Amino acid sequence: MSYVFPPAPITTVPVVGSDNLFPVHRIYCVGRNYAEHAKEMGFTGREAPFFFMKPADAVLVVSDGATGEMPYPTLTQDLHHEIELVVALGKGGKNIKAADAFEHIFGYAVGLDMTRRDLQAEAKKQGRPxxxxxxxxxxxxxxxxxxxxxxxxxxxxxxxxxxxxxxxQSSEVTKLIWSVAETIEVLSQAWELQAGDLIFSGTPEGVAAVLKGDLLEGGVQGLPALKVKLV
Structure with a gap:
């Protein structure tokens, strides 16, 4: 048996201090998970966590010390940055308890949940995905x-x-409304998590538009900084 056409390569992310690559399975993102960001988006309070997904091949790996180039996307006039702590799972599971969540984490990275805000706003208005x-x-x-x-x-x-x-944007990870462990607990009730899953844990306040030519530099203390130029 053969494929109709060659399958796409597996999306992978380098691991610091190793020649090994982390194969990406799925990307889960947590919405409105910092109180001040929720407020700037028009919401308040500790609402139940909710999630959306990005395709695995949406990953744009930027090597430590390098400046990645991200093409400014089509169809938008309002591209926003959202800096986030990314959680990489090395072990999957269903109905994982928060107390056991850290046993499933392989490591951490810094990520940007880039958002075509005008298209997202219109989708919200229309009640669409x-x-x-x-x-x-x-x-x-x-x-x-x-x-x-x-x-x-x-x-x-x-x-x-x-x-x-x-x-x-400037905040602390401790200000997450739903902690990493709590997020894993809830996610694992809705999906069977797998080794290779990435969780973008939410962004603090200060999201705003960026333009072609802008340089974005962000980080989480203790992790490599992320530098991306919009081209």
Whole structure:
């Protein structure tokens, strides 16, 4: 038996300090998971967590110390940045308890959930899915993955993003409304999580538009910084 056409290569992310590659299975994203970001989007309170997805091949890997180039996407006049802590799972499971969640984490990275905000807003207005605003090509730039043992106290780390050298986003991971462990617990009730899943854990306040030619520099304390230029 043969394929109708050659299958696409597996999306992979480098692992810091190793020659091994992390094969990506799915990308889950948590919506409105910092209180101040929820407020700037017109919402308040600790609502139940909700999720959307990006295709695995939306990943745009940016090597440590390099500046990645992200093509400015089509169909939008309002592209927004959202800096996030990315959680990489090395072990899957169903109905994982929050207390056991860290046993399933392989490592962490820094990512950008790039968003065609005008298309997302129109989808919300029409009661339609968000994929066109969230799941487009190259919409998930990210750094190599740092294994948990090397990541330090990631859950109390600072998270930040500058655009052209000016601060846009600044917060701490501890301000997540739903912690990484709680997120894994809820996600694993809705899907059977797999090794290779990435979880974009949410973005703090300060999201705003970026233009072609802009340089985005962001990070999470203890992880490699992420630098992306829009081209």
């Amino acid at each position: 968000w994929e066109i605003g969230k799941g487009f090509d190259h919409s998930a730039p990210m750094t190599p993955i740092v294994p948990t043992a090397q990541a330090g106290d990631i859950h109390n780390a600072a998270i930040w993003l500058n655009v052209n050298g000016a601060k846009r």
